[in-house]
Amino acid sequence: MDLSLSTRAESGRTVVEVAGEIDVYTAPKLREQLAELVDAGRHDIVVDMQGVDFLDSTGLGVLVGGLKRIRQHDGSMRLVCTQERILKIFRITGLTKVFPIHDSVATAVAASD
Amino acid sequence: MVELSFVPRSAHVRTARQVAVALARRAGLADDLLDEVRLAVGEACGLALALQRQTRPDDPVVLVFDDSAGLTVDVRASAPLDPATGDHALRVLADAVPAAADIAEELPVGAALAVLAEFAPRLEVTTSELGMRLALGWPPVAVASR
Numbered sequence: 001m002d003l004s005l006s007t008r009a010e011s012g013r014t015v016v017e018v019a020g021e022i023d024v025y026t027a028p029k030l031r032e033q034l035a036e037l038v039d040a041g042r043h044d045i046v047v048d049m050q051g052v053d054f055l056d057s058t059g060l061g062v063l064v065g066g067l068k069r070i071r072q073h074d075g076s077m078r079l080v081c082t083q084e085r086i087l088k089i090f091r092i093t094g095l096t097k098v099f100p101i102h103d104s105v106a107t108a109v110a111a112s113d
Numbered sequence: 114m115v116e117l118s119f120v121p122r123s124a125h126v127r128t129a130r131q132v133a134v135a136l137a138r139r140a141g142l143a144d145d146l147l148d149e150v151r152l153a154v155g156e157a158c159g160l161a162l163a164l165q166r167q168t169r170p171d172d173p174v175v176l177v178f179d180d181s182a183g184l185t186v187d188v189r190a191s192a193p194l195d196p197a198t199g200d201h202a203l204r205v206l207a208d209a210v211p212a213a214a215d216i217a218e219e220l221p222v223g224a225a226l227a228v229l230a231e232f233a234p235r236l237e238v239t240t241s242e243l244g245m246r247l248a249l250g251w252p253p254v255a256v257a258s259r
Contacts, residue, residue, distance in 0.1 A: 024159045025123040056155050057225040092231045093224045
């Protein structure tokens with residue numbers, strides 16, 4: 001399955017819905033999308049990963065890169081994920097300490113820094 | 114024994130993962146291990162790809178699978194490296210890959226190696242002037258049952 005991305009505004013935040021595989025091949029597409037949003041002044045982003053069925057370290061790298069760009073603008077990036085196999089990758093690489101991870105878009109959107 | 118080689122393009126890594134999962138299934142590995150095989154082989158190919166692109170962009174990344182007793186997967190790249198084994202080889206790789214990676218620049222290669230080490234029960238890393246060899250292994254079902 002390829003990567004599909006869609007974005008929408010929700011309560012002043014930008015929700016990026018990601019589905020499919022985020023890997024060494026598709027990760028540049030996600031990087032481009034995140035960079036475009038930041039350049040367009042969207043600095044509070046929620047990445048909904050509930051539809052993601054594969055994530056590798058390249059995908060993690062793109063999320064970290066997006067977070068770095070957003071932090072330069074004092075923004076925030078929150079993730080939505082309840083899939084154990086994806087969460088495990090964040091734990092192994094220590095990124096659960098870097099990203100706030102929520103179990104629904106609603107709680108991510110409602111969260112404050 | 115199955116051998117797969119591909120020109121170092123990222124699009125082919127998914128094919129390699131799919132072949133790995135198909136062979137893991139054939140080898141009778143438990144369903145919960147298939148994801149681990151998919152991830153570990155994907156990360157190994159990502160490292161091989163990054164190395165190959167740097168110095169040997171015309172040479173293929175080569176995978177050799179053996180599904181006769183559990184599953185072993187050898188992932189090879191021909192980019193010349195300092196000769197080393199074990200932890201030393203991991204350091205050689207960690208030094209070599211960031212210079213090569215135009216794709217994962219935001220995260221140290223350590224993340225890929227951490228995922229590999231977590232998901233491949235057997236992991237042997239060898240580097241030499243002939244290139245890199247990552248040998249991943251999952252034991253046969255009877256031993257693998259948890």
